[in-house]
Amino acid sequence: QPKPPQGFKDYLMNRCTYVLAGNASSRLPVSQVAPPTPLQGPIKDLFVEQEKERFRLRTQHVIEKEKLVLSVEQEILRVHGRAARALANQALPFSACTILRDEEVYSAITPEQEEKDRNARSRYNGRLFLSWLQDVDDKWEKIKEAMLLRHHNEAESLYAVQKMDWEWKMKELGLCEFKAKPVIEEAHVPMVHVSDDFDLLPA
Numbered sequence: 001q002p003k004p005p006q007g008f009k010d011y012l013m014n015r016c017t018y019v020l021a022g023n024a025s026s027r028l029p030v031s032q033v034a035p036p037t038p039l040q041g042p043i044k045d046l047f048v049e050q051e052k053e054r055f056r057l058r059t060q061h062v063i064e065k066e067k068l069v070l071s072v073e074q075e076i077l078r079v080h081g082r083a084a085r086a087l088a089n090q091a092l093p094f095s096a097c098t099i100l101r102d103e104e105v106y107s108a109i110t111p112e113q114e115e116k117d118r119n120a121r122s123r124y125n126g127r128l129f130l131s132w133l134q135d136v137d138d139k140w141e142k143i144k145e146a147m148l149l150r151h152h153n154e155a156e157s158l159y160a161v162q163k164m165d166w167e168w169k170m171k172e173l174g175l176c177e178f179k180a181k182p183v184i185e186e187a188h189v190p191m192v193h194v195s196d197d198f199d200l201l202p203a
Helices: 042-087 096-103 111-122 126-172
Strands: none
Touching: 042 126
8 A cells, every 4th residue: 555655644635725716715815905095096996907917817826836736746646656556566557547548559558568567566666766756856846947937927927018007097197297107116016926935745
């Protein structure tokens, strides 16, 4: 029987604290900023409208991070299951997926491949298990980096668009000269914060 991975009780799939569509309380960690007091009238309405977009992006980023964490946790569990099978020298158990794979004419398993799999099971040791875990870690770290880069791009793009809209609104309302470039306070058009500091697995 596979042993649970280290820190399994703290896994997101165990804690179930992820954001759910129908669960309003799960969205509480995603902050929504109230309009600054000096803002009144149409410019305040614009802030509220833009904050809805920022909130949507923040929520989307949280959901994507949690999906990534859940994917890593599932793969770690699969590796532990694979290790337990290799230790017991068991073949991969039948499942709907393995049946479909075996029926696929393009992925027919040759006797040589079957023998290779059997040899791999018999050669299993702790070092091999650690290499599997390292492979998982490397794979998901790359995916995490790509996702965070995209999050930064999305936050910066939204900020640029909202800043431009704010400038136009200020000119439209006569809050600044039409030809001048207005100075926009950071609190009026904040950028969505993207945190790079999050762990894929509990420490």
